[in-house]
Amino acid sequence: MRARIWGCRGSIAAPGPETIRYGGNTSCVEVRGDDGEVIVLDAGTGARPLGNALMREPVSRVDLLLTHLHVDHLEGLGMFGPIWSADTELHIWGPPSPVASLDERIATYFSPPLFPVHLSEVPARVSFHDAPRQPWTIGSVTLSAHPILHPGATVGYRLESGGRTLAYVTDHEPALGTDLDAVGTSWISGYALAHDADVLIHDCQYTQEEYAAHVGWGHPSVAHVAAFARRADVDRLVMFHHHPEHADDDLDAMRGSVLADWPVAADRCIVAAEGAEIEV
Amino acid sequence: MAAPAAQHHLVLILARDFASRLATPVFLVDVRGAVIYFNEAAERVLGRPFVEGAGMEADEWGRLFAPTDDEGDPVGFTELPLGVAIIERHPDHRMLRIRSVDGTERRIEVTAFPLFAHEDECLGAIAIFWETPED
Ligand SMILES: [Zn+2]
Numbered sequence: 001m002r003a004r005i006w007g008c009r010g011s012i013a014a015p016g017p018e019t020i021r022y023g024g025n026t027s028c029v030e031v032r033g034d035d036g037e038v039i040v041l042d043a044g045t046g047a048r049p050l051g052n053a054l055m056r057e058p059v060s061r062v063d064l065l066l067t068h069l070h071v072d073h074l075e076g077l078g079m080f081g082p083i084w085s086a087d088t089e090l091h092i093w094g095p096p097s098p099v100a101s102l103d104e105r106i107a108t109y110f111s112p113p114l115f116p117v118h119l120s121e122v123p124a125r126v127s128f129h130d131a132p133r134q135p136w137t138i139g140s141v142t143l144s145a146h147p148i149l150h151p152g153a154t155v156g157y158r159l160e161s162g163g164r165t166l167a168y169v170t171d172h173e174p175a176l177g178t179d180l181d182a183v184g185t186s187w188i189s190g191y192a193l194a195h196d197a198d199v200l201i202h203d204c205q206y207t208q209e210e211y212a213a214h215v216g217w218g219h220p221s222v223a224h225v226a227a228f229a230r231r232a233d234v235d236r237l238v239m240f241h242h243h244p245e246h247a248d249d250d251l252d253a254m255r256g257s258v259l260a261d262w263p264v265a266a267d268r269c270i271v272a273a274e275g276a277e278i279e280v
Numbered sequence: 281m282a283a284p285a286a287q288h289h290l291v292l293i294l295a296r297d298f299a300s301r302l303a304t305p306v307f308l309v310d311v312r313g314a315v316i317y318f319n320e321a322a323e324r325v326l327g328r329p330f331v332e333g334a335g336m337e338a339d340e341w342g343r344l345f346a347p348t349d350d351e352g353d354p355v356g357f358t359e360l361p362l363g364v365a366i367i368e369r370h371p372d373h374r375m376l377r378i379r380s381v382d383g384t385e386r387r388i389e390v391t392a393f394p395l396f397a398h399e400d401e402c403l404g405a406i407a408i409f410w411e412t413p414e415d
């Protein structure tokens with residue numbers, strides 16, 4: 001499997017000179033399975049350039065896995081090229097809700113007056129799926145989705161193929177009310193998704209000082225990310241969902257904080273950057 | 281593909297966290313009735329620390345705390361609020377007498393309800409209880 005980062009900013013897009021190295025687009029990761037499957041993780045503003053690239057190939061089937069429906073993970077869908085092509089078979093997966101279907105919830109955003117076109121009117125052949133409770137497959141990739149700690153229905157994903165594992169766990173506050181170093185691993189939100197992963201892409205929104213004022217907002221501090229990576233015994237950590245106010249140099253400093261708490265070889269902890277390719 | 285790592289459902293993680301912050305006794309069981317967690321307030325009433333009680337099956341903790349009604353007749357698991365919550369999948373409430381591990385008999389009032397992650401997925405049940413004076 002290969003992953004490519006198209007957007008790694010959290011909350012709201014943050015373009016500008018201070019974010020030029022790591023990028024300002026919101027969450028979107030392209031994953032290619034060993035048999036060429038096209039799996040897209042979240043549809044933040046990074047979905048626009050990804051869609052352009054996919055239209056140049058072109059691809060016929062795309063599976064979009066949404067972690068949740070907060071706007072920074074959905075706002076790129078309307079500008080995602082393949083959705084405007086009748087040749088696209090688009091499968092959208094997302095967290096189940098007891099109240100409304102996935103397409104109804106997406107259409108809350110993808111419909112007038114917030115968007116000029118209603119979701120049901122796009123040319124692509126779109127089908128909607130609640131992320132299954134049991135593992136399922138897309139071609140050669142086996143996927144699992146589990147609910148994780150974040151306000152509203154939110155899931156993380158684990159993708160396995162050819163003996164390699166990628167975990168995508170963003171918008172996640174595993175330490176809410178929990179001492180990650182004191183509890184058994186079975187009591188850690190997201191643990192089963194991330195356990196033993198070759199690559200863990202994880203939310204890294206706050207510094208330690210910032211977290212103190214944002215407990216319960218659904219995002220971790222650098223210390224929580226380090227503890228989570230250590231407890232889950234991951235090989236490589238990709239720090240993701242950067243706070244929009246964090247400049248490139250701030251992110252470098254946060255990586256130093258993670259490595260101080262999780263002392264591993266420096267190449268095992270990287271800051272997600274737009275355009276970065278990750279061989280899982 | 282490696283076997284999935286054992287992990288409790290997020291609903292149970294949150295239920296345990298919630299219980300751990302309450303001053304009221306709370307008892308949390310899985311869908312078979314085995315103990316997942318009880319908080320410090322429950323430890324005081326039951327006379328047993330959670331570390332010793334974790335994983336106890338329903339028949340085991342049922343025997344240990346020997347619940348009876350006000351007449352002293354034994355109350356089986358299926359008649360306990362937690363049993364009703366697990367088996368019949370609806371809330372239940374009643375008075376019980378239990379014997380804590382140190383032998384003290386206590387009269388408690390128990391409310392239990394099942395924990396559903398989805399309409400068709402029951403993960404366990406939670407009981408909240410408190411000591412109540414003799415009528
Ligand atoms: Zn987000």
Ligand SMILES: [Zn+2]
Nearest residue numbers: 068070150171
């Ligand atoms: Zn979010």
